[in-house]
Amino acid sequence: GALAHAFFPRRGEAHFDNDERWSLNRGKGRNLFIVTAHEIGHTLGLEHSPVKNALMSPFYKKLGRDFILSWDDKMAIQNLYGEPLHVPMLQLPAELLTSFQNPAEHANRGIPSDSRLPPSYCQTHFDTLTKDLKQNIYIFRGADYWKLSRDGTIKGPLSLQKSWPELPPAIEAVAVSDKEGKFYFFRGGRCWRYTENQLDRGFPKKVKAMGLPRHPDAAFYFRPLSHVVIFKGSKYFVLNEDLMQVEQYYPRPLSDWKGVPVGINGVFTWNEKRTYFFKDETFWKFDNSRLKVMHQGQWAEELEWTGCHHRNNTDNGHLLT
Numbered sequence: 281g282a283l284a285h286a287f288f289p290r291r292g293e294a295h296f297d298n299d300e301r302w303s304l305n306r307g308k309g310r311n312l313f314i315v316t317a318h319e320i321g322h323t324l325g326l327e328h329s330p331v332k333n334a335l336m337s338p339f340y341k342k343l344g345r346d347f348i349l350s351w352d353d354k355m356a357i358q359n360l361y362g363e364p365l366h367v368p369m370l371q372l373p374a375e376l377l378t379s380f381q382n383p384a385e386h387a388n389r390g391i392p393s394d395s396r397l398p399p400s401y402c403q404t405h406f407d408t409l410t411k412d413l414k415q416n417i418y419i420f421r422g423a424d425y426w427k428l429s430r431d432g433t434i435k436g437p438l439s440l441q442k443s444w445p446e447l448p449p450a451i452e453a454v455a456v457s458d459k460e461g462k463f464y465f466f467r468g469g470r471c472w473r474y475t476e477n478q479l480d481r482g483f484p485k486k487v488k489a490m491g492l493p494r495h496p497d498a499a500f501y502f503r504p505l506s507h508v509v510i511f512k513g514s515k516y517f518v519l520n521e522d523l524m525q526v527e528q529y530y531p532r533p534l535s536d537w538k539g540v541p542v543g544i545n546g547v548f549t550w551n552e553k554r555t556y557f558f559k560d561e562t563f564w565k566f567d568n569s570r571l572k573v574m575h576q577g578q579w580a581e582e583l584e585w586t587g588c589h590h591r592n593n594t595d596n597g598h599l600l601t
Contacts, residue, residue: 296316324360335350411456420450425440452468453499458503459521469486496511513542515534516531538571555568
């Protein structure tokens, strides 16, 4: 159904569906900024555009979070209100601009950048993240992801669907199993499992048949349990990878993980002693043996391996804690 609707000038109202899951600074849910910008276009008098990448395209799925106005959007608004006056342009704060797009990243997709600008996820958000058996960290946002190596090299943005064919345009949760290094991706009511970049036979599977909830918050492989753990709201589930079923006596309450908040969007085990949980701009360092949070902070400022903190002043970017 419709996410929102608006009226043309004179009335100028916009209504939004209260049943939708809206988001501003996270990838999960409908992006309220983009939908609002689209509806404001209608209140200004703009009709839908046939150009698929335009802000005024009628299809939400064809709008990216890193969009800039298309030529069709500009021509349509100028046709109604005229071209811009020859006066000094208003300069928006740099942080606001970089929160949408880092041009250097998209000009050299997949190539390690020498730019002093940090990766664009540092200024906005990420959908989820994980760590593989080679200690590479993957940060996912929309249709893109970044690969952070132990030596501090950051590759990206890379294409999610080119690396793992048959995935949807974005994911909600991801985990890498310590058993065979398989990647588990979750989105909506389905689960995809890959061996390297090959989709395993029988996947994607419906999470309902596995005993898992739709739209999980996050997932990871927890070494003390030797299982994949999936978080959803105030509960967590433990997955038996051989049977692809939730283990008996689960779900259990999130309170088992003392200090971990509801609604995390990423988690991975750093080593045998600690695990990192993430939600928006915040991270929690979790003690695996004491099963409690030991520290809370801002990940972009405190965790050097993210490539966000003083990237231009450090001698190297090795993955430090």
